[in-house]
Amino acid sequence: MEKHVYTFFIAGGGELAIRALANFDRLIRPRLEGGCTLTVVDILKEPRQAREHRVVATPMLVREQPLPMIRILGDLSQSAKVLDQLGLTGNDGDSVLSSARSAEESR
């Protein structure tokens, strides 16, 4: 069984971070057989982690395992691009929460 290890760098609990984590749960997690390990790093609390991993912009998703390492920037609302990068193209996941929709919800 392949190991799936991800780190998500976020900055505080703002809209971008919430949307990014929700998109991860809906889009990526269900597609990973055998589940995955996700570490969430709040760089506002642990800025040294941002320096160490050269996180310039957030949210930043890093796939540590399997190799090669993949870094995806943004709230993952561009689902096709995300799945393409991670090689998870299929039709079995939930729909993606886009920034447009979340903007409607927040009203």
Next chain:
Amino acid sequence: MNQLLDVAPIRRMPSGIRGFEHISLGGLVEGRNTLLVGTSGSGKTLFATELLYRAMTDFGRQAVFVTFEEKPADIVRNVQRLNWDLPTLVLEKKLVILDASLDRTVVEAGGYDLSGIISQITDAVKEIDAKLVVLDSLGALFYQFENPGILRREILRLTDHLQEMGVTSVMTAERLEEYGPVTRYGIEEFVSDCVVVLRHQLIEEKVRRTIQIYKLRGDRHYKDEFPFTIESEGFCILPLSAAELELTQASTADRISFGNAKFDAMAGGGLFQDSVILFSGPTGCGKTLMATTFASEACRRGERVLYLGYEESRPQLVRNAGSWGRDFMKWERAGLLKMVCQYPEAQGFEGHVYAIQREIEQFRPSRLVLDSISALERIGSVRHFREFVIGLTGFVKQQQVCSLFTSSSPSLSGGISITDAHISTITDAIVLLRYVEQNGKLSRGVIIIKMRGSEHDKQFHEYSINNQGLEIGKPFVHVPTALLGIASVS
């Protein structure tokens, strides 16, 4: 309203870059953002790095370098030849380099902001108690990230944040043209309180680098372009025309001897220590003799003199002096005389000014001879030549180095040379040397036509040159055209 009463006045932070305090009238604006713009290759990164280095080494201020463009290793390597040891400063916790350079593995997929780098900067500033943050360069950010809208908003957020933290910050940004929009993306200048433009242009096959303070919100500064060079010690801005505007050089009433009692009498009791004297005359008329007389007097008194020769070589100068009974070799060995001979074309005006300033600062002479200033005239445009003379004159006066410049007239009969026309208002005293035709025989004449701040003899004196040097004789009578051509005595 109470908040407004608490507004603190603008404070300035010296940069430590040679000449920058002078042209900015005090340095960077403390606690605010300065934008440094220039085309590719104009020296932005080096300028930014020097700001940082000077802050740490000259003023004991810790600093953070955020690099969006080059790798930290490249930044360290770039300044190694200047002997700026950045790795040691990092170890000593005086410097943090944040690597925000392009990461090609990153793919964008959705909304984001620059919280990553903002929190890294905040953390680094706190870690070492930094006072200065340098960001190089914003243009590279626009290459790294696809969405310029997000970047504009985030750059504003970043600069606001830096200001809230109370640190002074410097951002660099690219321009596409030397004279056009301030920055490529047209946003950065609005977030900055101070905008500095670096330019480099090719003029008559020579590179001319200039710096201009385009904007400095809320305080005075010079608005012109000033030339600069990049030397072995970093930037060197030459505040040439600024020296003229600011006539703050201390003025003394101390008189010193020219080296000839008769000449001192003609000058109303000698030369002023902080003055610049121009000797103008046709070739062979005795300019080098005058310069030698003036230089020898310093050595005779045990004072140092710097002799800059642009027409004759060292051996020629020594031989000339010897024929007039002056032993230049002896004085040079005694450390009283320093002769520096160079072709005018060896470097540009900026290079010459810098070299002369360095010689003066190291040798600390009480007198300077520049023989001849007209030889330098041909290495650049008239405007730059004039700036060069103004800058040099301002410097020697500030340093209280009594200076003698010689200038060659274009023809044997004298007349006003280009040099004279452009620098006569800058020098304090002007002495003309002329051939005089007397009963079919040529003799030489000397007249002081200007002596700032003093009475002086206005007569045209005959002089001769013998193995003891200069001998000034009686005034001529009836010389109708001394200034304009060969004078004939009836």
